[in-house]
Amino acid sequence: MKMLMKNNYIILLLPFFFMLLNSKTAAQEDSVKSEEVVKLKYYNENNSMQYLVTENYLKIGKKLEPLNNKPFQLYLDSVAAENFIAKLTTDKSGKAKSFLPTTLKTIWDASPVHKFIAVVPGKEDETVAELEITKAKIQIDTASADGVRSITVQVTKYENGEWLPANEVEMKVGIQRLGSILSAGDEPTYTTDSSGTVTVEVTRDSLPGDAKGNIILAAKVEDNDMLGNLLVEKNVGWGVPTTYDTNFFEQRTLWSTRFKTPLWLLFMAYSIVFTVWGTLIYLIFQLIKIKKLGKSASV
C-alpha cells in the first residue's frame, strides 16, 4: 500500500518532466521554409555623398533574420576588375555600407543610368543582387512671404546630357527630428509635379531648435525605383531657441546621481540601517560578554 502511494505521488510529479520537454520544443524554431535575400540600396545625401548599402537576410516565413559576416563584392555596371567598387562583409544587422571610389568617376560620369551588381567572392559569374538607378539631384529652398513660410524641393534626373525635372517622385518634406522627419505640412508625403517640384507650406510653428533657434529642414526620397534614396537638408533659423535647464539634474530626486539622493530617503535609509546594525553590533558585544563570562567562570 505504501509503495502504491509512493507510485501515485511519483505519477503526480511526472507532468513536471513533461513540461520541461514541452517548453523545450516550444522554444525551438518553427520549421518553415527559408530563403536568402540580398538587397542593394543606393543613397545620395545632399548631392555630394553617395554610398551603397547591401542588406542580407534569411527570410523565414514572414520574418527576416539578419545574416552576419557574409562577404560580397560590388561592381558598377559589369563584373570586371576596372568596375570594382568594394569588397564588404555584413554586420550583425545583416548590413554593409560602401562608398563609390573616386577611381570610378570616369565610368560614373559617362552614363546617366548605372547598374550596381553584387556577387559572392569566388562566384563572380553569379549575380546575387542588382540595382539600376538614374542619376538625380535634389535641391531645397525656402521662402517667406506675408508671414507664411514655405519649403520648395526640386528633383531633377540626368537624361540625354541634361538635368530634367523628375515628376511623380514621392518624398517626405519636413523638419529633421530625432530619428525621423516631422512633416512640415498636413500631408505625410508629397509628390513632385511636372516641373519636378514640391512646395509645402510650413504649418508647424514654434518648434524647438538649438540654442540659436536653428532647425534642419529635410526632404527625403525613400526607395524610389528609379532614383534610389535621396536626402537634402538645410539649416534655417525658424525654430525657438532652446536653453536646457541643467538645474534639473542638480535637484535631489529619485533619478539623480548617487550624490543627489533625496534627503528624506537618506534619512529613512540611514535611520533603518543604523538602528538595525546598531542592534546587531550590540548583540556582538553581548556575545563577547558571554565569552568573557565563560572564561571567568572556568578560572
Next chain:
Amino acid sequence: MENLTSLSSQQITRDLVPQKFGRRGMIWTGILIIICLIGIYAYYRQLKNGLVVTNMRDYVSWGIYISNFVFFVAISLVGSLITAIFRLSNIHWSTPLTRIAEIIAVSAITFASIIIIVDMGRPERLLNILLHGRLQSPIIWDVIVIGTYFFISVLLLYIPMLPDLKIMNEQKNITPGWIKRGYKFWGGFWKGTKEQFKISNRAIIILSIMIIPVAFSIHTVTSWLFATTYRPGWDSTNFGAYFVSGAFLVGAGGVVVAMYVFRRYYHLEKYITEKHFDRMGKALVLLAFLYLYFNINEYLVPAFKMKKPEEAHLTQLFAGEFAPLFWFAIVVGMVIPVIVLLTKKGRKPLPMFVVGIMVVVGAWFKRYLIVTPTLLHPFLPMQDVPQSYKHYFPSWEEWAIAMGSLAGALLIITFFVRIFPIIPIHETIEEQKEVTDEKVTSQPQLKEKENFIPVTTGGLLAKRQ
C-alpha cells in the same frame, strides 16, 4: 514530544548527537558534490566566454538565475516564520523545527547572494555596487537587506546553539578531531552560567523580534525590483504581500521535506512526531490559501480588464507557451496540496513529504514564471530582432549553475547536520524536564521555580500553560 517524558537526558543526547554519514549519506553527499562541480565548470565556461553561453539576450536579461535568486530568498523566509513568528506567538511544538528552519534560511540566503553574482557575468563588478551604488535604487536596498538578513539568520542559528556546543564538547567519541576543535572554538566558552543564559535569552528575543521586519523587507524589496519596473505582470502594488505569502509557503514546504528526511534518516520519530507533521500541514494549508488568494488578485484583476499590453503576457500564461508551467505551479504547487492536507490522512509524514516536494517544485517554477514571460512581453513591440531574442529557454550552462546552486544549498544543510545537532538538544532536555515537572506537581500552571532554570528558546516570552 509527549513521548519524551520517558526519556533520560542521556538518551536524548545520544539520539540527537550528530552521526557519521552512512552509505546513503555518502552517496547523497557525493551526488551533491558532483552536481556542484558541474555547476562550477559551467560557471568557469561563463567566466571564460561571457554571458553569451547563457540564452539570455536583450529582452530576457533576467532568466533562470534571477528566478533561482527569488526562490532562494523566498525559501529563506522560513527562518523568520518558524524561529521568530512561531516563537513569539508562544507556539511550543515548533521547537524541534527551529534549527532546521534556520539552517535552511542561512544556506538559502547564502546561495541567493552567490547566484546574483553569477547573474552579473563579471563578478568583480560587484565592487561597483559599493563604489557607485545609488541609494535611490531598489537593487541597493536589496543588497543591504540581504546582508542584514544573512547576519541575523547566522546569529539566530548560532546563539541558541551555544548550550548544544557545550554538550557536544562533553562528548568523548567525537571524530574527526577538527570537529571537536571546532566545537571548542565556537562554543568552548559556554559554561551554562545563569548570567550567560540571561544574556543569550535576551539576545534571542531581540533577534526574534528584529528578524521579522527584516524578513518581510527582504522579500518585499525583492518584489520591488520587479514592481518598480513598468512592465506587464510586474506593474502591481500587491507584489510585496504576494511575494511574502509565497515565500512563507515555499519555506514551510521546504521545512516539511527536511523534517521527513531527517526524521527518517536519523530515526528521530520520538522528536519529530506525527503531530508536528499534522500541525505543519495545517500551517501549510493556511499559507497555500493565502498565496492562492494573492495569485487570484494578481491574475484575475488584470485578466478582467485585459489591457492591450497585458493581453499577450496573460494569454501566454493562461493558454500559450507557458500555460503548462503556469497551471502546474498553481495546481500542483497550491491547489493539490490544499486538497491533500485538508484530510487528516494527508497530514501523515509520507503524504506531507510528497506535498512538500510539490510545493517546493511548484514554487520554483512560479518564480520562473514571474520573471521570464514578462520580459518576453515588453510594452514596445519587438521589431527587427533575431529570432533567439523572442524565446527563452536556459542553456545547459544556466541549468548546470542553477542546479549546482540548489545542490550547494543542500550541501550546506547536509554538512551542518553532520557536524551540529539538527534538533536542539539542550532545549529538548529542558522541555522534557518541564513536562516531567508538570506531571509530578499535577498542577495546570507552571510551578514557580526557586532557582533559575534557563528558559527554553521555544517559550521565551510566555510560560508554558
